[in-house]
Structure formats: structure tokens, C-alpha cells
Amino acid sequence: MIQKKMAYIITYGCQMNKYDSDVISRILKTNGYNLTDDEECASFILINTCSIRKHAEDKVLSKLGELVCRKKNDKDLRIVVCGCMAQRLGNKLVHRFPEIDFVLGTSMIAELPNILNENEESSLSTTFIKGKKVYTEESSCIYPVTSIHEKGLKSFVAVILGCDNYCSYCIVPYVRGKPRSREKIEIIREIELLVKAGRKEITLLGQNILAYGRDINESFDGLLRDIHSIDGLMRIRFLTSHPRDITKDLIELFPELPKICEHFHLPVQSGSDHVLRLMGRGYTVEHYKQIIKEIRKKYPCPSITTDLIAGFPGETENDFNDTIELIKEIGFDTAFCFKYSPREGTPACKFQDQLPEEEKNRRLKELLDVQKAISLQINQAMVGTIQEVLLDEKNPKKAAPLAEAVSLTWAAPSVDESSLLGRTRGDKVVIVPAKNHRVGDIGIVRVVEANNWSLRGVFVNE
């Protein structure tokens, strides 16, 4: 039987969407909803959407089709769509699926309590399509700071929303708007609440995180220093850094602030200057290599990860080979590889020389194969090393699913129940015996075995 005010959230896409869903779930809880893991029990279903690739949007459309069928027999069901696709296609979605109750754009999360409570005093700017409300204007507050209900060791925290780099392939600036930093005081307050609720590790998020503070007279370095001084917080990570914006000063800050993990995620996207120019990335391959050199000069074994796009329009065989050469030369710990997906409204979508699907698939496969061998080599070289490991969870006993679009995420192979999963400071999965240890501990581990996805370790002095 369906219970009233049971909410179910479906999240597609990136870490920012995952964070948005966390904030939405906190708002729902403080406004009288219970969250359920069982979609069938829910009377309020919210789909948090992604527009980064066509495949992600197709999945949402198919899910909406399914929910609309269910609503025919269940008139009380409320369907809400938010996220990038809601921002991009809000009106069109309501035209196509009039059963949607309301659409919430990417800048409107803070207004959700007013919307849920139909607050008459609210001055929300709303478009009505077929009698349904579409909220896609910009709200003055990016994210509210709410009480933390959920348990966990790690959380994402958004510090800046939006991007104005306009890389030629990317839909983000159109759906997330210009960069808007959150007030430092709010970020600190949220992290303090998270730490009080048990978090040991925080990953700061921003589509272009190194732009933090430019619009509010703050600096990213200053934000890191203040977060670092929060008692009880043990690890800090941040995503995503644009290679053009990373500075020597930031690289040198890491030893001074030891809670920051030596994990650099620097999306290079291509190893060819010709393609980087077409992408509008604003740096050259040489500049990128120089940054890596600086990082490696400062740290003996940093973890360096990247994003790569295979089959960008106009990418020649030589350009592609340059990318293969670059990933071999740098030796990335892992790479999130995607084939180019044209996004309507972006310049690259109209570029001549779009590559056929089978060619994009071939190049993607080659990238993945080469990267897989590199990851194996790097992990094997870690056998015998000592690592600090935060024990995250009990081993789920089955391999974690690979992220959408065949990225090289870390996936744990099946092992026995007496083991735990943890992460090194470089964000590598380590499987360790559970004996004498609990989730939440930080242990010192010797790596004894490695495959291309994960490491196996034993506790030192045990």
C-alpha cells in the first residue's frame, strides 16, 4: 500500500547531482517527507537529471514514460523533475509529459520548501505550462544549509555552481549558469554540521572549482585553509580543477595542509593541441605536462587522474595517437573516458567532420585498453608500499557496477564477507581483512596484491 509523503529520489549524472540530491533529501525530510529506497512505496518521485550526454537524457525520458503509466492508476503520485535536463528542457518536458507536477531548475533548490508548502508569500518567478509550474529562474541563495539526517563517512559539498569557460562541447554553462560562489561562512557551517554527523572526508565540488571566490572577493586557497582548521575533519578532496587555472601556489599548499589528499583530478580531454583548440580548452599539451612536472617535483607519488574524450569532431588519426602517447607518457592512475556526444546548442555540435559512431567506439575502446594496462602497472608498483586507508564500508561481495559510459572507475571484485573496503589518500580502493577493524577507522596498510581496479592490503603491525 502506498504511504503518503514517502519520497523517492532518482539521481543521474555527476557528483554535483549527487550532492543536489543529498540537499533535496534533507529539505524533504525537514518538510515532513520520509525517504524510501522502494520506489513502489513512494507517493512523491523526484528525478534529478543529467544533460551531459544524450544517453543520460534518453534514460530520463524512458523513466518518465514509465512513471506516467503508473500515474494513470495512481492519481496521488507526484512526479517532479529537477537538474540539468529540467533547466534545459523544462517547458518541453511538461508539454511532452503533462503528468509532471513541477519542474525545478538547477538554481532553484533553495526554494524547494516554498514550493512544497505552496507558500503564497513567496515571490518565486514561475512559468506555467499546461497548468504546471516550471521554476527555472535564478534564486539568490544557491544552497540552503540544512540539518544533516543521514549517516555516513564521506560527503560532497558544493562550493561554486556554474561555469563560464564555454568549452565548445559542453552543455554545463547553459544549464548551470555563470559561476556563483557560496559564501564561505555557509560552506564552513555545512561542513561543521557534516563532521558533527560523523563525516571524516569531504569532497568540495564545483564545475570549475578553482574559480571559487572570484565573484565574492574570496580565494580558493583561503577556503581550503579555513576548512582545514575544522576539528574532526580528516580528509579533504576537491573536484574539478581546470588545468588552465591550477597554480604553483595551490600545488605548494598541499604539504602545508596535510588533510588535503594528494589526488589531482585534472581533465586533459585530448593530447593534441589541434583538438584542444577546437575544444576551446585554453591550454596546450605542453602547459599540461608542465603542471604534472610541478606536481611530481613536489610529491613523490601523487595520484593523477583525468577525463578524456574520444572522437571529437575533427580529431584526426594523428590527433588520436597524440592522446594515446600522452596518456602513456603521463601515466594516469585512472582515466574517465567517454566518446564525444553532440549536445544541441553547443558550438561543437555544428562542427564539420563529425566522426562516425563506429570510429568513436573504436577510439574509445583503444583508450580504455591502453589506460587499463597503465592502471595495472601503476597499481602493481604499489605492492609493498604503506598506505593510509579510510575504511568506508563492508565489502558488498559483488563487483561495483562501472559508471555510465564505460569509465575506468574503481570497482571492487568479489571477496569474502570478512573484509572491508577502504580508500587510500590517492582514492584507490583497498580490500583489507575486517579482523579487529571497523568501518570509519583509518588504518595503516601494506599493499600485498594489485589488479587494475583495486589493491589488497594487510594492516601493518597485526
Ligand code: SF4
Ligand atoms: S570547464 Fe568544464 S564545466 Fe566548464 S565548460 Fe569546460 S568542460 Fe564544461
